[in-house]
Amino acid sequence: MTDDRIEAINSVVGRLIGREAKPLTLLGMPTPMIDISRANLHESKKEFLVEKAAVETVVEGLKSIVEQIVPSEEKDTPERKAMMQRLQIAIETKALQQVRHRNLDSAMDLAIKNIFETGFYFGSMRLIIAMYLIFNERLSELKEQEAQFWTVSSRPPNYYARTIALRLARVYARETGKRPTFGMSREGNFPSTDFGRTLEEVFRILEIKASVRNAATWVLDQLSEDDLRPARNALAAYLDLPEPKPSGLLNALSGR
Template sequence: MKRIWNNSWLQKGLRNSTFMQSKSPHQIDPELSDKLFSIVNDILPPDKQVKPRTGLLTFGDAPFHISQPNQHDTKAEFEHEYQIVTEAMAGLRKLVPLFLTREDADQQRTLDLLRLEFDAKMQQGAPETPIDVAIDLVRSVVADVGGLRASVRIFIDLFRALSERRDELEQQRDKFWNLPHRAPEYYARAIANRLAKLYARKTGQKPTSGASTDTGDASTKFTKALEQIFSLLDIQSGARPPADWAIKNLTEEDLAPRMSVLENLGLGPSPSRKGLSMSRCVLPEGPKD
């Protein structure tokens, strides 16, 4: 018989953490989304076009992040988020390897037995029908397809997201909190940087920047696209300086094809090629104190 969870405190916590029940601050107006995708696709080759994500949990989308680069009112708020991110990464760095494929036969057998028990318990605790919210549907599907393996892959995705956020916060520390004043036009630079990275990743080339010698208006597809995006986002800045800055700061890594999730996180080759072996899959160490 399927066991029903009666832990009111746990269910309350799940309800409070269900972000898809309310509108996320990163969701955008559908009309703005359409305009942004149209502008971006105008500068990309036909076979490199970007499309909005679709799914039960997708409420609004953009071809790249359009949020303000700094969202903290105080340094204490900034340091608190940085602590949460780095401690979560440290926890995942210890947690994920525990469940990866082992080369030792006895250890692998133990892991297989644990997986069976873990999957059964996740199925017991999965939400029952009728399912009222999308997150409960996701939890139910995760339990059905294999709770442990699916959870580990979600943990890896979470680690990647946390790693990217840590990098953003460290850039913000240099730009905002270690200086007596904010860098000029930083929002414009951030948007230009995100668009330049998207273009580089999709085409393998750096975009170009330029302006008319007669009017000063943007003269390349990239800078024209930036002008349009700045207008949509109400960014009071010319396109040329942020475009030049973003292009100058592109790296060879930005021009390379995107690696698989595991390769990107230092976990080794894609599982389709090598498998998840503990001898090859190690989450990158954090910074040394």
């Protein structure tokens, strides 16, 4: 995000909470007064299904590799054990031949070289097992998201809009000790409260095309008494802590 957009976010949020100080990184770079990163969610069901299909394919491929190269005391026959010993020797020999011609241009090159020299067969096996476990964990997350978000019959809400509205509401509540309010002006179709106007402006800056009314109305029911308590310290205030655990955020965003 550009510095101009960060400055704009800080300006409108600062006016809302009465604190114009702008958080900086250790290098002096401006950062938003609210977390504006996207939750680990997708814009559409099509986008979600593309990732889920890719991860499923990777998991199946890695599982197949693991089953082929990882020894199994229960399943390995004498013939298979002999084959794997021959294969290990052949692979190690080729790995040592290749490593002599590898250039060390980065730390990553050095890490790969170490795997080649310290036992490529078993080193790569451990990496493949780690990849399988990590991708399988991601697949579990996607299945959880599918159950919560993408099996509904109606059109799902804009989760990024809800996330931003919830973060702004929590910052407002902790800074002021009050619950934000929302209403629409009788003179036109625009928010009539400070929180609503700020949320509308934040949506405009972030180019979020969603109903401010829907997001604000939803978020008012999500706040708890804990959200009204001041943050423990300045760092906690800046980070908008405590944040809910990922599963809690998913449940909150889905209205559960």
